[in-house]
Amino acid sequence: MKRIFLIGYMGSGKTTLGKAYSQACGLEFIDLDWYVEGRMHKTINELFAEKGEQGFREIERAMLHEVGEFENVVIACGGGTPCFFDNMPYMNSVGTTVFLDVDPEVLFRRLKIAKMKRPLLADKTDDELTETINSALSQRLPYYLQAKYHFNAEQLESHRQIERSVKLLDQLLNNQTI
Structure with a gap:
């Protein structure tokens, strides 16, 4: 039974790598944001x-606990998911957590390209986007670093x-004991 939680900032590649990894390993893939939207019938x-x-x-936490019961699954969490309630200890207790670590400059490049698909970023200037990334990372990093594994996810462009x-x-x- 495998239950893998991918965590990291927006644009770190959780969905890209999660889909590819789950396909290669014959596991189900769940993007937690998509799961929430499907269950709540709202964006x-x-x-x-x-x-x-x-x-x-609160909704996100309930849905995390729901998918946290699934087996043989890769779950791409929202960027903020690990930072609230008992979400990080919960994920560590029921599965394997992997922090997708990406340099802020790489995140900037990826998010600049994807700005139109991300309403929270659409109107930001380059300087504002850089500040948003750096500020959020400084707040979230203590949670991300609680993951069992850290993975450099900077090479997901092709x-x-x-x-x-x-x-x-x-x-x-x-290759390591889980």
Whole structure:
């Protein structure tokens, strides 16, 4: 039985690597944000607008505990998921946590390209985006560092890099005692 939680900042590659890794290993893939949206029949932005951050985080926690019961699954968590309630200790107790570590400059490059798909970033200037990334990382890093494994996820720009990262992640998870 495998239960792998991928954590890290927005743009770190949780969904990209999670999908590829789960496919290569014959595991189910769940993006927690998509799961929340499907169960609540609302977008994350709608939930934030209606319930506020506290209300959204309570829903997110409940959904995390729900998917945390699934077996043979790779779960890509939202960037803030590990930072609230008992989420990080919970994930460490029921599965294997992997922090996808990416340099802020790489995050900036990825998020600048994806700004239109991410409403929270759409109107930010380059300087504001850099400040947002650096500020959030400084707040979230203490939670991310509680992951059992740390994985450099900077090489996810091409199919070849993704395939190589899948192999490296598999080695990390399977060549060490879990």
